Every structure is written in C-alpha cells, then in structure tokens.
Amino acid sequence: MPEKKIFLTAHWNYLLLFNYAVPEHFLTPFLPKGCELALWNNQAFISIVGFQFNHTRVFKIKWPFFTHFIEINLRFYVLYKEKRAVCFIREYVPSYLIAGIARILYNEPYKTEKITSFFEQDNETLKLQYGLSVKNHPFTMSVTANNKPYMPEKNTAEFFFKEHDLGVGQTRKGKTLLYNVHHPEWRVFPIEKHSIEIDWVFFFGSAFAFLENKDPHSVFLAEGSPVEVYHHAVV
Structure with a gap:
C-alpha cells in the first residue's frame, strides 16, 4: 500500500454521516479497477458526509484562505486487496482553489458551491448543521446529539462507516489511484434527533x-481528530 510523503495535514472535526442502503449493481459503474464493494450486513451503502477542515496545511505550508473550511461529500465503501477504503462520487467545497488542486492532483470529483453551517454546544447537547446554498435546491443535514462521546466497538456500524485509512479513486486514464489517510480512531456522539432535506437529482x-424522500439507514456524528493525507500512488 502506498505511503510516500505527507501531502496534507489538518484537523477533521464533527464528521456528520447520513448512510443509505443501495443496490450493489447501482455502485458497480463507480468502482475503480481492482476494487470490490465493502458490505455491511450484506448491503452496499453510500454516505453523505459533512465535516470541518481546520488548521489545514498543504506541503507543510499554511496557505491563506485555505486553512478552515467545510466539505460535503457523497462516498461509498470498497475493498482493495481486502483493505477497507472509501471512494468518492461527489465532493463539494467552498473554494475554486481547493477544488482545482484536488482535481489536478487526485482527479477527485470536486465542485465548488457556497456551504452553510451552524454549530452550538454546551455541556449536555451539541447541535450541528451543514448545507449547500443553491437557490431553490435544498440541501441541509442536521443533528442534535448528546455531548458525551464514546468509542464504538470494532464490530459496529459506527466503526464500519467512520474508520478507513485508504482512499481510492481513478486517474483520467482509468487507472486506480490509492492514497493513505492516517488518524486515531474517532469517538462518536449519541444522536438524539436528525433531519435531512436534499434535492438528490x-x-x-x-x-x-x-433516494428522494428515502430515510437514512443510520446517522452518526464522529468527533474527529488531526489527520495526515499522503501522496497518491497509481497502480
């Protein structure tokens, strides 16, 4: 598996995951070469994920206007040589520069849109919302959670959806692209309420x-941590 040098360091915080079961054949066209679907309880899944990038450095440099932002992505789960990984269908960020760098270096499916957020926390409760601000097209995902995070066991859905240290994509020529992501295991917050409104099409x-009007299979909120994203390798 590729390691190489560190490309990016950051803190990924408050990762909100809405998870949906989908037919396996639906994801087949998105599979990079050499990968197979990773299943949870014999089902394939996609997840809408919103999270905060903080203290971001690229090539060890703290770039202006690039250190704190929010990403929203749509991803699914794969195995590459039996190693669990994530693969992205779409990624949204609020900066053309960020999207451009990711497309050039990793051929990731980034788009640029204005992203909205709300965060409120006290000793007992955490309230969080991420959204895309596009006129007449709703996209908001929100939770209220108990502010007492815990570490889930390795055989749980929480662990399956949140813990991966390999990203998989494709080059413009259709070859498989791999990159490592290192971070400690994340605690999760018990969800009390959740809601999502999205124009899927x-x-x-x-x-x-x-998926229009379909309820999610599950919703999780992970605490996050410092992360290291490594340079990619083409296999």
Whole structure:
C-alpha cells in the first residue's frame, strides 16, 4: 500500500454521516479497477458526509484562505486487496482553489458551491448543521446529539462507516489511484434527533432519483481528530 510523503495535514472535526442502503449493481459503474464493494450486513451503502477542515496545511505550508473550511461529500465503501477504503462520487467545497488542486492532483470529483453551517454546544447537547446554498435546491443535514462521546466497538456500524485509512479513486486514464489517510480512531456522539432535506437529482444526478424522500439507514456524528493525507500512488 502506498505511503510516500505527507501531502496534507489538518484537523477533521464533527464528521456528520447520513448512510443509505443501495443496490450493489447501482455502485458497480463507480468502482475503480481492482476494487470490490465493502458490505455491511450484506448491503452496499453510500454516505453523505459533512465535516470541518481546520488548521489545514498543504506541503507543510499554511496557505491563506485555505486553512478552515467545510466539505460535503457523497462516498461509498470498497475493498482493495481486502483493505477497507472509501471512494468518492461527489465532493463539494467552498473554494475554486481547493477544488482545482484536488482535481489536478487526485482527479477527485470536486465542485465548488457556497456551504452553510451552524454549530452550538454546551455541556449536555451539541447541535450541528451543514448545507449547500443553491437557490431553490435544498440541501441541509442536521443533528442534535448528546455531548458525551464514546468509542464504538470494532464490530459496529459506527466503526464500519467512520474508520478507513485508504482512499481510492481513478486517474483520467482509468487507472486506480490509492492514497493513505492516517488518524486515531474517532469517538462518536449519541444522536438524539436528525433531519435531512436534499434535492438528490440536482446535486448528484438523475441516477439518484430513487433516494428522494428515502430515510437514512443510520446517522452518526464522529468527533474527529488531526489527520495526515499522503501522496497518491497509481497502480
């Protein structure tokens, strides 16, 4: 597996995951070469994930206007040589510069949109919302959680969805691209309430119309930590 040198360091904080079961054949066209789907309880899943990038450095440099931002992505779960990994269908960030760098270096499916957020926390409760601000096209995901995070066991859904240290993509020529992501295991917050409103077709394409008004299988909020993203390798 590739290690190479560190490309990016950051703190990923308050990772909000809305998880949806989908047919396996639906994800087959998105699979990079050499990968197979990773299943939870014999089902394939996609996740909408919103999270905070903080204290970001690229090539060890703290770039102006690039250190604190929010990303929202749509991802699914794969195995590469039996190693669990994530693969991205769409990623949204609020900066053309960030999106451009990711597309050039990793061929990641980034788009640029204005991202909104709300965060409120006290000793007992945490309230969080991420959204995409596009006129007449709703996209908001929010939770209220108990502010007492815990570490889930390795055989749980929480662990399956949140813990991966390999990213997989494809080059423009269709070759498989791998990169390591290192971080400690994340605690999760007990969810008390959640809601999501999303125009699936507008943001992700007509193939996702079957998810309109579908309830998520599960919702998790991970605490996050410092992370290291390594340079990619093409295999």
